[in-house]
Amino acid sequence: MLIFGPRSIARWEQDRVRITYWEKWTGLEGSQMAEVVDDFNRTVGKAKGIYVQYLSMSKVDQKTLIATAAGVPPDVAGVWDTQLVQFAALDALEPLDDYAKAYGITRDSYKPVYWDAMVYEGKLWGLVSTPWAVAMHYNKRTFAENAAALKRAGLDPDRPPKTLEELGRYAEVLDIQHNHWYAEDVLEKNAEVLKAGGLDPKKQPTTAEELEKYVKVLGVPESFFERETLEKYAGPLKAAGLDPGRQPRDLGELKRYLQVCGLPARVSGRIERAGYLPAEPGWFLSHTPYWFGASVYDAKADKLTLTDEGVVRAFEWVQSYSKRLGRKSANDFKSGMQDVFASAQNAFLVGSVVIEKQGPWMVNYTEDLKPSMDRWNVPKEELEREKRFSEVWVGMTAGEVEKLLGPGQEAGAKRTWKAGIKTLHVTIADGKVAEKSWKWIPAEERKKYFEWGTADFPSAIPGVEGATYAGYDVLVIPRGSRHKKEAFEFIAYVQRQEVQEKICSLHCKNSVLRKVSKEFLSNHQNPYIDVYERISAGPNARCVPGIPIWPEVNVELGQVAEKAVKLSQEPREALKEAQQRLEARYAEFKRRQAERKRLAGIVK
Amino acid sequence: MTKKDWQQLGKGLAFLSPWLVGFAVFTALPIVMSFWFSLCDYTLLQKPVYVGLENYRTLVWGENPAGGYGDPWFWKSLWNTARFAAMFLPSAMVVSLGLAMLLNAKIRGQAIYRTIIFLPSLVPAVASAMVWLWIYNADYKQGLINAYLMKLGLDPVGFLALKEWAMYALVFMSLWGVGNTVVIYLAGLQDVPKELYEAAEIDGAGMWRQTWHVTIPMISPVIFFNLIMGIIGSLQTFATPYILTDGLGRPERSLHFFAMYLYDNAFQYLKMGHASAMSWIMLVIILAWTAVAFWSSKRWVHYQGK
Numbered sequence: 001m002l003i004f005g006p007r008s009i010a011r012w013e014q015d016r017v018r019i020t021y022w023e024k025w026t027g028l029e030g031s032q033m034a035e036v037v038d039d040f041n042r043t044v045g046k047a048k049g050i051y052v053q054y055l056s057m058s059k060v061d062q063k064t065l066i067a068t069a070a071g072v073p074p075d076v077a078g079v080w081d082t083q084l085v086q087f088a089a090l091d092a093l094e095p096l097d098d099y100a101k102a103y104g105i106t107r108d109s110y111k112p113v114y115w116d117a118m119v120y121e122g123k124l125w126g127l128v129s130t131p132w133a134v135a136m137h138y139n140k141r142t143f144a145e146n147a148a149a150l151k152r153a154g155l156d157p158d159r160p161p162k163t164l165e166e167l168g169r170y171a172e173v174l175d176i177q178h179n180h181w182y183a184e185d186v187l188e189k190n191a192e193v194l195k196a197g198g199l200d201p202k203k204q205p206t207t208a209e210e211l212e213k214y215v216k217v218l219g220v221p222e223s224f225f226e227r228e229t230l231e232k233y234a235g236p237l238k239a240a241g242l243d244p245g246r247q248p249r250d251l252g253e254l255k256r257y258l259q260v261c262g263l264p265a266r267v268s269g270r271i272e273r274a275g276y277l278p279a280e281p282g283w284f285l286s287h288t289p290y291w292f293g294a295s296v297y298d299a300k301a302d303k304l305t306l307t308d309e310g311v312v313r314a315f316e317w318v319q320s321y322s323k324r325l326g327r328k329s330a331n332d333f334k335s336g337m338q339d340v341f342a343s344a345q346n347a348f349l350v351g352s353v354v355i356e357k358q359g360p361w362m363v364n365y366t367e368d369l370k371p372s373m374d375r376w377n378v379p380k381e382e383l384e385r386e387k388r389f390s391e392v393w394v395g396m397t398a399g400e401v402e403k404l405l406g407p408g409q410e411a412g413a414k415r416t417w418k419a420g421i422k423t424l425h426v427t428i429a430d431g432k433v434a435e436k437s438w439k440w441i442p443a444e445e446r447k448k449y450f451e452w453g454t455a456d457f458p459s460a461i462p463g464v465e466g467a468t469y470a471g472y473d474v475l476v477i478p479r480g481s482r483h484k485k486e487a488f489e490f491i492a493y494v495q496r497q498e499v500q501e502k503i504c505s506l507h508c509k510n511s512v513l514r515k516v517s518k519e520f521l522s523n524h525q526n527p528y529i530d531v532y533e534r535i536s537a538g539p540n541a542r543c544v545p546g547i548p549i550w551p552e553v554n555v556e557l558g559q560v561a562e563k564a565v566k567l568s569q570e571p572r573e574a575l576k577e578a579q580q581r582l583e584a585r586y587a588e589f590k591r592r593q594a595e596r597k598r599l600a601g602i603v604k
Numbered sequence: 605m606t607k608k609d610w611q612q613l614g615k616g617l618a619f620l621s622p623w624l625v626g627f628a629v630f631t632a633l634p635i636v637m638s639f640w641f642s643l644c645d646y647t648l649l650q651k652p653v654y655v656g657l658e659n660y661r662t663l664v665w666g667e668n669p670a671g672g673y674g675d676p677w678f679w680k681s682l683w684n685t686a687r688f689a690a691m692f693l694p695s696a697m698v699v700s701l702g703l704a705m706l707l708n709a710k711i712r713g714q715a716i717y718r719t720i721i722f723l724p725s726l727v728p729a730v731a732s733a734m735v736w737l738w739i740y741n742a743d744y745k746q747g748l749i750n751a752y753l754m755k756l757g758l759d760p761v762g763f764l765a766l767k768e769w770a771m772y773a774l775v776f777m778s779l780w781g782v783g784n785t786v787v788i789y790l791a792g793l794q795d796v797p798k799e800l801y802e803a804a805e806i807d808g809a810g811m812w813r814q815t816w817h818v819t820i821p822m823i824s825p826v827i828f829f830n831l832i833m834g835i836i837g838s839l840q841t842f843a844t845p846y847i848l849t850d851g852l853g854r855p856e857r858s859l860h861f862f863a864m865y866l867y868d869n870a871f872q873y874l875k876m877g878h879a880s881a882m883s884w885i886m887l888v889i890i891l892a893w894t895a896v897a898f899w900s901s902k903r904w905v906h907y908q909g910k
Contacts (some may be wrong), residue, residue, distance in 0.1 A: 335765030336743020580670030
């Protein structure tokens, strides 16, 4: 206790109003937010007599809930977008309208989607700390390596897909899947006919005789031979008058192909690489309807709309990938990528998935876990220079630096070197290194070195561009906070343009404000941040629906998505059942809340 | 009572008071409050409002507009829990008793084998779940089991990806931690008088008949104890499936257990009233099964000296 116990706070902190700020971020993100808090304490906090005590913790939502219920909440809490409306509806938060008005914080400064998400029942309940959006990430190198195949399919290897239909075609060309003849749902649909013919609808044919019987019932499978097999036997196939660039179309052709290539040894359907798989990473499946111009909740009518045609089509589209790849194959492949996002086995990093839907933070992971993806085509000499820069130390002589990094550009006392996506700077004083630093090269230049690119995730509605799901982390003042005015002082500080740009740069996210500086765009760690800035400011960005029972809705949608991916239920039916369950729950929630208000004497 | 008696009583209560206060504040009061909350609409953030048996009705017998009675997820989670208990309990008892009997044999390295068997039960549930996630991984490059299946020329299996496999995978994984039960059986086996085995041998009983007619009846009180503890523990399973499935009970809610749904209701959906009602329902179920076990014990549990 004596050695490790609590210490009294510094004297200068005792003179200030101390407010507690609980935040969900730990690790690197936590320490980055701590920098912003330190900046506040040194500047605005010092001037106004406020000290922010920052505590980063896991499960911040539950701890805030319990503390609020106990009457001892933190003054500021950083919670998730999925909880804002739920907490507001249960009287857990302080409304911020009066404070925002006093500080001149209005909707005009914000990207509309984020401001509107903070408003529930006409009141403002929080302000965003860091926002984000989702876009399409695609591997340019894989596109280039498969350029011939893409061109043969009538697709452009130098650009990403622009429509969902194109996305499906790109994915088909880029898939690497072992022999997989008949999809499970095709076998199931034709089970009776197969059984009548003495065939087993639960397995693939394994002999030439069986194959002929299956083909007579189901037709020749769309992809019978693996691409490698056709390429391997290209010569003999051509000599036999057959085309090695396509699959056999009928039973007669199939028999001739088999005479050349032989019957494939194993039929496993195992996927080595998926061009695109909606279930990877699968975090945004509940929001797929946004790309179909639909939503699961109509805020104006205060009605759940899970059975709307756009929502059904969205989940049918998700299901179409499992139907094409095969239920077992798709699920085994996805299952192998579970829980490896933040590791070197991340599917996008290892190339198991070529296209995926992701947020702007992805560059943090490429830079940390596979930096070569951000340095494609960088000259070897510049790569080496970047590595050697860590060996430069303050006090080293200019000669030693030149030996290590080569001759640089001189501008007075400063020396600069080009090192791929960075420029390295050293300041020389008295013939020795006085300071060293580095900067990213401008975003537009950096993009050409990136093995991966970012673009709008295509929409199903022609002409609708920039559709996205816009999420955010939000700062709220829990009900019962003892220092509301001081708490809002800190929240208002985080809304300043320079502070937003600092924290969003550090966290690799886009800004919540309409206005961003050129430096933010140019020096952001993610060179594609302009894509996120554009789509999050656009008219087709959508946030979490503002319904108080969103956690339950999200779980139900997750179930619908899982059943769609696993082909265990048609989306239309699953959505109908989910709608019925949720309608009952929402009705019960509203009835109980109305009863509370009646008992409290509040007439709505 | 005399003055001295009162003084004695006072001293006794004073010594008992730390435990009494602790029991009252940390056990009895929460139990009473939990029952009260189960009769209320309570969101944790707002004051509880009395609603009678409304929570129980919604969970169990209320007519559901989507069809059926009660909350379908309540019944699903209860079914999953019952299924797990029905598979895990008998398997765990057979496996742990079998291991205990093997470890009871006088062989070289007996202490080492006992240590090896007991060690997994010391591993925290979170660490154990993370290891099994790796073992069961469906990708043949990462999953230990599937890597060997591939080497044998077989297709990989998505143990935790398909609802048909997931429960069996969880039961098998749970058997890894039977070390505690093995130790208890081992202690019971030491108490079996050797003379009984000698007498049985003289009467011509082989190994299996000795086990059936001597060992099992003599350790039946230990079996009974493990049965009761097993019923209580398996019906409250939470940590392992929660970590394995990220709290979602996937695939397709096949691993969504009663305790997980209770946790969701309490801390995600903020329906503390529902969660409290669920905890009382589970208490009744456990009491019922324990009562059945006690009633049946008259037929098959034999205490020494009786």
